[in-house]
Amino acid sequence: MICLFIDTTFKDVSIALVEDNTILASINKSIPNEHSIYTVSFIDDVLKEAKKTPDMVDRILVVNGPGSFTGVRIGVTIAKTYAYLLKKDIVPVSSLKMLALGYDDEYILSLIDAKHDNYYLALYDSNYNEVISEQFNNISKVREIIDKYHPRIVSNQEMTIDDMVIEKRELDIVQIVNYYKDVKGMNVHLVNPNYLKLPQAMEEINDKRS
Amino acid sequence: MKDIYCLAIESSCDETSMSIVKNGCEEMATVVVSQIDIHKKFGGVVPEIASRSHIESITIVLDEIFKKANMTMEEIDIIGVTYGPGLIGSLLIGLQCAKTIALVTGKPLIPVHHIAGHIYANNLEKRLEFPLIALVVSGGHTDLVYMDKDYSFKKIGSTLDDAVGEAYDKVAKILGLDYPGGPIVDKYAHMGNDTYDLPYPLDDNTYNFSFSGIKSATFNIVHNERQRGNNIRIEDVCTSFQNRVIHVIVKKTFRAIDEYKVKNLIVAGGVAANKGLREALTKKAQEKGINLSFPKMEHCTDNAAMIGAAAYFAYQKGIKADLKLNAKAIDSLYEGSE
Numbered sequence: 449m450i451c452l453f454i455d456t457t458f459k460d461v462s463i464a465l466v467e468d469n470t471i472l473a474s475i476n477k478s479i480p481n482e483h484s485i486y487t488v489s490f491i492d493d494v495l496k497e498a499k500k501t502p503d504m505v506d507r508i509l510v511v512n513g514p515g516s517f518t519g520v521r522i523g524v525t526i527a528k529t530y531a532y533l534l535k536k537d538i539v540p541v542s543s544l545k546m547l548a549l550g551y552d553d554e555y556i557l558s559l560i561d562a563k564h565d566n567y568y569l570a571l572y573d574s575n576y577n578e579v580i581s582e583q584f585n586n587i588s589k590v591r592e593i594i595d596k597y598h599p600r601i602v603s604n605q606e607m608t609i610d611d612m613v614i615e616k617r618e619l620d621i622v623q624i625v626n627y628y629k630d631v632k633g634m635n636v637h638l639v640n641p642n643y644l645k646l647p648q649a650m651e652e653i654n655d656k657r658s
Numbered sequence: 659m660k661d662i663y664c665l666a667i668e669s670s671c672d673e674t675s676m677s678i679v680k681n682g683c684e685e686m687a688t689v690v691v692s693q694i695d696i697h698k699k700f701g702g703v704v705p706e707i708a709s710r711s712h713i714e715s716i717t718i719v720l721d722e723i724f725k726k727a728n729m730t731m732e733e734i735d736i737i738g739v740t741y742g743p744g745l746i747g748s749l750l751i752g753l754q755c756a757k758t759i760a761l762v763t764g765k766p767l768i769p770v771h772h773i774a775g776h777i778y779a780n781n782l783e784k785r786l787e788f789p790l791i792a793l794v795v796s797g798g799h800t801d802l803v804y805m806d807k808d809y810s811f812k813k814i815g816s817t818l819d820d821a822v823g824e825a826y827d828k829v830a831k832i833l834g835l836d837y838p839g840g841p842i843v844d845k846y847a848h849m850g851n852d853t854y855d856l857p858y859p860l861d862d863n864t865y866n867f868s869f870s871g872i873k874s875a876t877f878n879i880v881h882n883e884r885q886r887g888n889n890i891r892i893e894d895v896c897t898s899f900q901n902r903v904i905h906v907i908v909k910k911t912f913r914a915i916d917e918y919k920v921k922n923l924i925v926a927g928g929v930a931a932n933k934g935l936r937e938a939l940t941k942k943a944q945e946k947g948i949n950l951s952f953p954k955m956e957h958c959t960d961n962a963a964m965i966g967a968a969a970y971f972a973y974q975k976g977i978k979a980d981l982k983l984n985a986k987a988i989d990s991l992y993e994g995s996e
Contacts, residue, residue: 484750484753484754484984484985485982485983485984486982487754488754488757488758488760488761488981489980489981489982491761492761492981502761502762503762517706517709517747518709518747518750521709521713521747521750521751521754522750522754524713525713525716525750525751525754525755525758526754526755526757526758528713528716528717529716529717529720529754529755529758529759529762530758530761530762532717532720532721533731533758533759533762533763534762636717637717637718637721640713640714641710641713643710647704647706647707647710648706649700649704649706649707650707653699653700
């Protein structure tokens with residue numbers, strides 16, 4: 449079983465080809481604002497390095513957010529097109545959950561900076577079930593969760609919450625692929641970004657109504 | 659010569675479209691998913707909402723196009739895609755889709771400029787004859803272009819401020835008409851009288867255009883009348899505005915035809931659907947014995963068929979992109995300019 453992993457959610461683009469617990473080839477590069485240029489060619493590079501052709505991939509795992517709207521759309525569009533053309537299984541991966549995978553603490557808080565003291569967040573138990581579901585919220589909610597649950601905190605980048613320094617979580621792609629290995633592929637047309645946030649124009653219309 | 663089938667993808671604004679075009683002239687099938695109803699309530703295209711809609715439609719449209727054309731990917735020779743100009747978040751969806759198809763199938767990827775597409779929409783009606791003048795009129799462009807052969811574009815004039823379609827939409831907005839307002843202004847212009855004293859837009863000896871002056875003058879008239887509590891005769895405002903805009907466009911277009919000694923005129927872009935402009939150009943072309951070509955109505959607005967037509971001639975010229983092709987929000991089509 450060969451799995452193609454695509455993550456374009458953050459500054460780092462991660463592309464990997466994984467076969468039975470082994471990374472055949474991978475690229476992990478920080479290319480802010482250049483995802484559109486390089487992602488498809490990285491996939492080409494990874495396939496060539498592993499001496500595989502595109503149709504030899506059995507399954508595609510794509511991180512579908514939350515994160516950079518544009519970044520997520522690039523990865524998801526590529527994954528959808530690839531899966532559609534070659535009739536491969538496609539499985540969306542949560543950017544919040546993938547950061548938590550590998551820890552067995554009682555509570556794990558996954559945090560992604562969404563600017564201006566806002567965060568994408570989710571709280572998981574040791575089996576990675578959602579205790580607090582994925583959401584877009586502000587720093588007060590983050591403090592409230594920390595006070596109540598004393599969780600391990602994981603993030604996609606180094607950040608400071610009050611006095612706490614949170615280190616960047618390096619992705620363990622084999623672990624992610626293993627966690628999702630029994631998840632069934634979705635209908636490709638229904639795989640879309642998980643933004644957790646409305647476009648600004650829609651929020652403004654909703655504000656006017658309420 | 660072997661037939662060349664192009665799968666073309668266009669997503670530069672608020673339409674997700676794919677088409678299969680044979681030899682740059684024969685449309686096998688086209689699918690267009692328009693988002694116009696989504697953007698209507700915002701009074702214009704909201705870029706983030708447009709991107710979200712594109713990604714939801716993209717594989718559905720891909721599925722649809724092959725069913726509609728009753729063809730398979732194996733029968734496709736080249737992949738044509740709009741790389742710009744347009745809304746960057748919208749362009750990216752079509753572009754990533756096209757690059758992935760190129761990766762998976764190994765077929766050549768042909769980057770197409772959106773305006774080259776609008777120009778080549780005419781090639782789907784009948785084969786372009788050179789030399790020609792192309793009048794490009796849309797929500798983003800107002801250009802006069804000289805072509806002496808295929809896929810060679812020399813700009814001879816352009817708008818200095820608003821594009822003509824943009825001026826139409828803004829005038830429609832101030833008059834309280836629905837979005838998109840251009841076609842409604844055109845409709846009302848046929849119902850009113852030329853009674854408002856508006857300035858002629860940049861009626862000079864250049865090939866450039868300027869529509870911000872007549873737009874502002876129209877705004878002022880509407881505001882003043884409203885302040886005085888007078889009724890605005892919307893039809894008359896539309897007639898007065900349209901008459902002057904078309905007068906200058908037609909005048910400059912035919913001066914270019916004289917100066918460049920061409921016999922062929924093609925019109926391209928969304929405003930090519932404007933009835934007033936069609937009538938005025940047709941009349942003048944008949945008087946002067948000029949071959950005039952318009953795209954058919956559904957090829958005036960954004961569509962992938964025109965991209966497929968242009969891609970064929972770009973391919974013939976040796977234009978090809980690799981997998982690092984990027985989208986460009988702003989990019990000039992023209993040789994030796996910008």
